[in-house]
Amino acid sequence: MADEIAEILCSPIFVRAPRQAELLRYLGERAQGSTTRITQYDIAVEALGKDETFDESSDSYVRSSMSRLRKSLKSYYSEHLPKRDLCVFNKPGEYFLRMAELHTAYPEFVGGHPSALKAAHSTEHHRWLEHADTQTAMTSVAKKRAALPQHSLQQPCATVSLGAEIAEDKSAIPRFRMFVRSGVLLSVILLSGILVTILQSSEKITASSGIGQSLPSVGFAVMTLGSDEFKESHSGLQGAVRNDLTQIIASSFISQRAASAAATSDYKIEVVLQRSLGEEDEASLMLTNQAGKILYERRIILTGNHSQDRQLIYDNIVGFVSPAGQLSKDLARRIPPRSRNDFECFVLSENSNAKGLLTADVVRTCLSEYPDSPYYPYFLARKIWMNIQKRATDGMAVEVDSSIWREVGQAVNDYPENPYLNFLAAKVLTARGECDVAKPFADRALENAKSFPALELALIIETYGCDSNDALEPQRANRIQQLVHAHPLPDDLFKLYMFLALITAEQSPSAELMALDSFDHRSASNFEEVNSLLANTFSRPLNKSEHQRLRRSLPAFVFSKRVRDLVLNRARGGHEFQSSLRIISDV
Missing domain, CATH: 3.30.160.100 (Ribosome hibernation promotion factor-like)
Structure with missing residues (x-):
């Protein structure tokens, strides 16, 4: 990595941007000399000159700097081959550097660079870009560069004096004059490109830009x-x-x-x-x-x-x-249907998801318009979740060799601290009966999702499928009571998980929760039917038609077949189940 970064630091892109160069150099040194996790605070104080009072919760400077660094690296690799097969890159939401082959790090460059840049490349470089086998081409280029000297991150870049070069080669003078004359035209082209870039990026605005609702x-x-x-x-x-x-x-x-x-x-x-x-x-x-x-x-x-x-x-x-x-909810009421930045996209998608109204088109829009956003991993998790839900509703499990399985694994590997993605991994593994493998993902999801109670409750329900008996251990049963009692006005999805948790724990819902359900028909929600069926389970056995509808609905929310069967058996059990219910206490 040190050699590649040294090469990048000598490029005009980073020579003209000393702050970005310092950030890249710092991250490279940390990658070489430390195994500790890099935080926003580390970067702000040690690389970007911020003082020790820096607060990442109120200052987006590090996130913005990392976004600019990603764009600069992308620009560099649009014009240069990696020195020894591997490119340096950074994923949105992360604060460390990775290395990978070009087709993994910058897949958009495989098969051809942007047309505006192709003319500037050598014939050999152009053939390499069009080559079907990227790995073979990169190996070939690496062999040609094997004799190049090694660099350290602190080594100064080599400089060439233009005057000395002209003095050595008189034939360079006409070329130099041609270069000066063509400079005017080149400046116009570059200025036009800058204007186009600004116009194209106007719809890819993050909350830190000041357009639209920002983090309150x-x-x-x-x-x-x-x-x-x-x-x-x-x-x-x-x-x-x-x-x-x-x-x-x-x-x-x-x-x-x-x-x-x-x-x-x-x-x-x-x-x-x-x-x-x-x-x-x-x-x-x-x-x-x-x-x-x-x-x-x-x-x-x-x-x-x-x-x-x-x-x-x-x-x-x-x-x-x-x-x-x-x-x-208050923020969502003040945001227009078409979000103006990544934060608005997140708020609208979460509120829509809480009513079952989130569509794949909305998620795709959030993903495509805000690839550098810290919310990108959450948009990605929503996309994967919706794909798994569709398979589950169609009666298909997530197989080990399926594309969705690989997508879950890659996403968790890319964003290991994201609670949504760890939640997904835990649900999928638990449904497959791999409870020991699922446990660290479930633990990580809970640790990083302190402000997402619906996710915590959903995990309690799903991991119940790992128990060897039908009785929830007292600690988890008590936690269900605490969560239900603390949220008397849950959103529709949270309420659905409350009903499922109470059924698995054989606890009776509060009168407040049951009264709230009677008003569901007044709100636009796709969870109305399933919530009504689950609510009826506490007072009477479901008839055959209701039972079949509940059976069709459950796979979208509970992946574990054991938990689904338990809920369905209790929904059909009637008075035997109702008589076993424990009244939830005001814990």
Whole structure:
């Protein structure tokens, strides 16, 4: 990698861009000398000159710099062959360098460069681009370059004096004059190209460009009201909730923390710990917008158990900033149907998915228009998920030798920390009965999806298929109770997973959840029928027609045949199942 980067650094593209050159050099040195994970903070402070107060949640400088680096590398390889077979490249959403053959790193260049560049290439280079066997061609070129000297990343680029070259070769003077005369025409061509590029890129805008809705800032306040004794007894909980809020907002897909407590934020979360008039300890939660309008509020009765109360408040606040939660719903109402940047594409797709209204065309648009977006892995996961759902609904499993199986593996390899992709891998492997292999993917999905409760619940349901008996272990059964109780107004997809989880755990849904289901016919949702069938399961056995409809619907949401059979058996079990239900407690 060092030799290839040294070659790249000597190109005019990077000589004219010292900041990008420094970033490339830094990433190359880290790839050589360290096995630790590179973070945005590392890059900002060690490579880009930011001070130690850099906050990646509110500053997109590193992400923008990485995007520019990808474009510069792509531009370099549009004009140059890799020195020794392998190209340097970076994938969107990652902060380290990779090496691969050209057809893997830059597949768009295999079969021909952009027409504007072809004339500048040698005949040999042109033949190589058109060659059917890219690997053979690259090997041939590598042999011709084998004698070239080795480089280090710190070695200066070789320079050639134009005056000395002309003095050595008098015949160069006419060529030089021709070059100067043609420079005017070349400048016009380049300027035209720049204008075309700007126009073409105008529809590929990221949220950091300032066009459209950007990642909103969220401020928060945690207060304790009441007597000195009450404040002292709840000071520990107050501090823990304040720390949790910082972590929740920072890890959210749809929000960032306000710059300071005094700064005006787009939204605000307030948590008030107090004793009610009925002498009950409670937490009052409120989400407001910049105008002070209350978007959501809830009162929670505290148990007096520090860890339980902290978890309950945590789960409720996650619902504020989850991908399809209250804040996201408010954002979606203010975004036009045609998204103007990558963030808007993400918000609209998540809200559409929550109602089963997300289409393949929308996902393809997000993927094609925002390939450099940090949301790209999530768009990719949605595309793969929809393909698997279609196969599952058609009664086809994901086979090891199938293209979808390979697509899942490649995506997880490319974006190993993405919770959606790890969730997909865990679901597919669990459905195949490979529970031990699925476990690390499930663990990684849960670890990186703290602000996505629907995903957590879906994983609990799917991994139930790995149990050797029909009883969920107490820890997971208790977690189902916590999630259901913390989200009394779930979106339609989250509610579907709630019903499935409650059926597998033999727990009774709350009256609030059942009452909410009776209003489903008023909302545009493709989950209305399946939610209605699952809700009926808690009160009566499904008839033959209902049972068949539920059987057809379940494969799209639950890949594990064992879990699907369990749900169907309990839906048909009638009073035997209803009598076994446990009332969900206010955990």
